[in-house]
Amino acid sequence: MDVEITLRVNGTEHRLAVDTRTTVLDALRERLGITSAKKGCDHGQCGACTVLLDGRRANSCLALAVAHQGAEIVTAEGLTGDGRLHPLQSSFIEHDAFQCGYCTPGQIVSAVGMLREADEGWPSAVSGAADRDGVALDREEIRERMSGNLCRCAAYANIVSAIAEVARR
């Protein structure tokens, strides 16, 4: 059952007709040719499909496109400005924070969302519910807050280092 929808991706508006079953992930990859968000598990368990939905990180494989019309969607492609890499993208390269690279766009977009959450003082299972002034993103905090992104190559040690460096700035 096709429905006409509008999706705003990386600042550009797209009109398209989609089957109601189409997820944001499939709309991005199969219809709009925006392929940085990856289909890993397709069940919200691996985080390879992570995008920013209205500024918050989310699993695009579990988001129906028809239900997210008008949302501002940002993928890894949308993090670069004027051909310059986002600080997290540069840091992932500097720290060799990947092997095969399949989970990398999801890791980086998730890290962008995670750093915003920490800036807003959001707690975590590591820091606990207590109200504190700011969140100190040590390695344990980063691991907990990034636990929704799996890496089958197990590049975790360098992923944490890459994020920690940007978090310190």
Added chain:
Amino acid sequence: MKPFRYEHADDVSGAIAMLARAPRGAFLAGGTNLVDLMKLEVATPDVLVDVRHLTSDRIEELADGGLRIGAAVPNSDLAANRAVRRRYPVLSEAVLAGASGQLRNVATTAGNLLQRTRCVYFQDVTTPCNKREPGSGCSAREGFHRELAILGWSEQCIATHPSDMAVAMVALDAVVLTQGANGPRRIPLTELHRLPGQQPERDTVLEHGELITAVDLPPLAFATRSRFRKVRDRASYAFALVSVAAALDVADGVVRDVRVALGGVAHKPWRATRAEAALRGAPATERSFVDAAAAELADARPLPGNAFKVPVARGAIVRTLLDLLEVQR
């Protein structure tokens, strides 16, 4: 995924009316569980009525000193809310113990309560499952049931309710507000979820088309001293094998009041009323905590693959209460 129609309504009553006309339809909120179950064809609604923007996404003060949590409040907003963290830390901790950052950003308060069991047979349409297909049999009783129930299960179903958030809310005497074809209802959260009995296909007492609009937390002064402890296979991003939500009020070395609830042990978030009864008026000592845990677990009927949950639950109850006792000193 089976084809379905996607519908919007202007308001809650419109959405309820739409679903009343669609016996095989379902409400859609965050979709983090429902869309997954539709991919697996465990859920096959023919129409989705999107309610994500119809109920409140705010947390408000109640006149009695409690809080009202809108049904559409994302899990991450609930966990980060300053009033929740200060007055009901167990609830913030429980939400943070569940899922991932991505999922908590999208999953809603009502959706969290209504998520389905993660029993592997329920999620696999090639196997018998009385919850998914009544009368087909239970594959878990003699299969993989390490993660399943030790309390309150029936011959038909040994599923567990997967929510962490609900365990804390049950301990806090939360009340669920609903709207349906027969008007509004206030349902104590302890009575929202059912034990499986002869009807494992029914997770809750909600009628078809009845919509959760909010969850009320009554005031509970000593909940400022409350904690959530979760035992699981991984350090993060895994469902509970056993969880404990507890609040403890001690005066002059005696337990004046207490709330205890368990997760990962039954078809519903399990309010530990026996442990609470054993503790009220008892000396606030490890001995009392051990006795209370034993009283709660006396009726446990573990299966070969999940017998470890009984000592794990006992230890988790005792450790959580000892932690709270430490905080009071």
